[in-house]
Amino acid sequence: MANLTEKLIFSFGESLWDCLPDGRQPGGAPMNIALHLHRLGAPVRLISRIGEDALGQELADYLRQHSLHLDFLQTDPIHPTGTVAVTLAENGDAAYDIVQPVAWDFIAEEAALQAVEQNMIVYSSLASRNETSRNTLLHLLPRTSFRAFDLNLRPPFYDQELIETLGRKADLLKMNGEEFALLKAWYGAKDVSAEEALKKISTALENPMICVTAGSEGAWLLQEGQVYFQPAFKVQVKDTIGAGDAFLAALLKQLLESAPPQQCLQYACAVGAFVASKEGANPAYTPQDIDAMLR
Template sequence: MTNYNIVSLGEILWDILPEQELPGGAPLNVAYHLHKQSQKVVLVSRIGNDQHGQRLLDIMQQRGLATDLIQRDNRYDTGKVYARMDEQLDMQYDIVYPVAWDHISWDTALDAMFRNDELQYLVYGSLLARNEVSRNTLEKALQSPARKVLDINLRAPYYTKETLEWLLFSCDLLKLNIGELELIADWYGNFKTSEERIKLLSERFNIQTIIVTLGGKGCMGYIQGQFYYQEGQPVKVADTIGSGDAFLAGFLTSQISGYTPAYSLAYANALGALVASKPGGCPDYDPQEITDMIVKKKAYVSTGQ
């Protein structure tokens, strides 16, 4: 088995938009963008024995993604999400349940892969815990010594406070958007600023790195007790599907490469904006476009205070 350095664990599916169907699911999007940044990433998920599942496999193989840990399910269909963009340019989702990715099972291949000494990061999302089968697989995966990266993805009714607290206690790096930050932190008190909310989560759940997307306003991060900020990159938005996933992939790639937190956030911010300027969560692009955006804006100098 290939010695992967990143595992992306969770849902793969089809985003059904009014005008087209696009491959998606946060773990697939993250894996795609990590692969574009030359990371040795493997996607762990489950598809149905149907045409939608075969099309996903074909697309992943065409794009060079490893598919050896994609499980097949004879009972449940490949996942689907019906998506539309509202007047504020935010995506609204209707996620079909139950589907194949709710039943990712632990097997000998996963056990061997998570024993890989070269594994640096395990990326997973909160949706993975909505079904007992996939949740049990996640619990076993979290025993790996790899750094745990939680991508909060709040989709009612598929989360509870109890489940989210378990996930938050499990992670080393937390990525979420501003709305998710406000919702979760405000369970524990009244806060006036995003900084207060982030510090609360960091201290309560012992999370050393928290990165927050702010939509068109950019992003902010709290890394080893220091705040960092990046302004938004001006782009014409095609849709925002997968832009947060691209952001996370950009941040991880930069951190693995040894860049500073400020530059890592600038790179993540630029990649997220670039993806938002193109349709779908996995558009084609040249990674040089990301660097060009950073240089043009001189974004990396915008550091914490």
């Protein structure tokens, strides 16, 4: 694995408003990941695009309030700031109706983005639904030193070809349980153990590292041919919005610090569980809150 010490992490993709039954909340997996990385003390920059509208201004103000650098937050004079209609099931699981086209579909390859050179990048499939943002991402990826791909599958905005294109460029592939089931079906691994399925997917997509989050079951991490498992922390789930984003941010932070794989997984599960126990994608927490989960 590449030496990640002192690397800047760029989070590429959507920044938007999740419109829930009881009001709006800032959202979008890349923005959530950036906010959690910042909260965890990692050096992070968000690459995204908002509209020149009231919702965009409000979103930028929110990011400033959380002390996130906005050097790479573009503004779009034509397309509106992104919005998503979110509905919650009784168990807290979220379903999404994602408006298009919006500003983050048109992330441009600006000169400032040369800053990604030899740094880390985290990206997902949703931001590639439009050719403009997809081409920008594909031009940035080869210039980075470590690439983390969060599948974040949102029908109908993906197909197997896109996932394979993005997946084969990644050093780390992260997915949830439903996405794991889909990839197992794609690569002939439906009837084998989780460990064997991870290795089959790793071979198919040429990924040296794969992480699967499976909610109340826990999480798996394949690294350098070895599979690690961490049982889930027991919490009362409020909602799952942002829990996977928090998990990935914590995992990347631990990898940045060259922590052992099992420690990376345990810490990421603790952060994800804490966020799932609170309302919203970006609840406040301190290192002490996470340490308490780990005791």
